[in-house]
Amino acid sequence: MNAMRASGWTILPLCFAALMPMGAQSPQKSWHLDQEIQGAYPGGLQSSTKLYYRIPLSESGDVLWKTTKIDLGLANALSPAFDFLGAFVDIEPIAFFDIALTAQTQGYFRALGYGFHDMAGYQSAFDASTLEALPSKNALGYCLQAAPTLKVALGRIAASDTFTISYFSVDDGRGYFYEAEANCILAKKGVELSNQAYLLFAVREGFMLGLNDSLLRVPSSGYESHLVHAVAVFDSAIGKGMSLYFAMLTGLYVEDRYFDRQVHLAGTVGLALDL
Numbered sequence: 059m060n061a062m063r064a065s066g067w068t069i070l071p072l073c074f075a076a077l078m079p080m081g082a083q084s085p086q087k088s089w090h091l092d093q094e095i096q097g098a099y100p101g102g103l104q105s106s107t108k109l110y111y112r113i114p115l116s117e118s119g120d121v122l123w124k125t126t127k128i129d130l131g132l133a134n135a136l137s138p139a140f141d142f143l144g145a146f147v148d149i150e151p152i153a154f155f156d157i158a159l160t161a162q163t164q165g166y167f168r169a170l171g172y173g174f175h176d177m178a179g180y181q182s183a184f185d186a187s188t189l190e191a192l193p194s195k196n197a198l199g200y201c202l203q204a205a206p207t208l209k210v211a212l213g214r215i216a217a218s219d220t221f222t223i224s225y226f227s228v229d230d231g232r233g234y235f236y237e238a239e240a241n242c243i244l245a246k247k248g249v250e251l252s253n254q255a256y257l258l259f260a261v262r263e264g265f266m267l268g269l270n271d272s273l274l275r276v277p278s279s280g281y282e283s284h285l286v287h288a289v290a291v292f293d294s295a296i297g298k299g300m301s302l303y304f305a306m307l308t309g310l311y312v313e314d315r316y317f318d319r320q321v322h323l324a325g326t327v328g329l330a331l332d333l
Contacts (some may be wrong), residue, residue, distance in 0.1 A: 075215035085114045085127040098324040105138040139238045141165045160203040168194045175236040180279035196276035199228025214260040224250045266291040284313040297329045299332030
């Protein structure tokens, strides 16, 4: 498990909804449940759950308005290192744009040998052996996020770009800590930026291949981690109001403090239910 701790628990957000063609079916008022198991190497394991209520914003059949909606709900991300629980609202006012706003509490726990690590500063080492030697503790905090997405679909080609700004306030708010999900050092009151871009081609219904570009930046320190991936996505209905989806990402660290030029693998299996 130490190798996974060293690389953090980052799982790339696949944003399936953002990659759906603008000709998708109009949303209806309804409850939805999404359950995912995510894994990465270097990385770790994480489960993700979202329960939300969808409200359509327009009855127009025009391609720009027929998919507009608001999703309101709860989200939970659980790993051996942390548990993040919060509320979110995802607003799509027009087919090529949406914005998700999230507020969540964060709990870091040491029961399985991980825990919350205080760091001396941005330049502190956070490789596996260093983290193992550091004392750890349980800690609480919160995170506020805003994530606007631009997306487009032209025939069989779909593209999206999601920019996320995250504000953390953890522990006593003074000093620095190892942020396990993104694998970086942050101020205990600090900001983290990330960008996820996808370009996918629909080989056939429910099966897409393409590319992903993933960038993480900590503005206060200038720290960056950059990944590029080949992506395969499969999505299939398995019953009324139920679909199963898989995604595999295989790529390379273009820039990273500890994993520069190393291979990175990530995968997701998920179940989506219309309740």
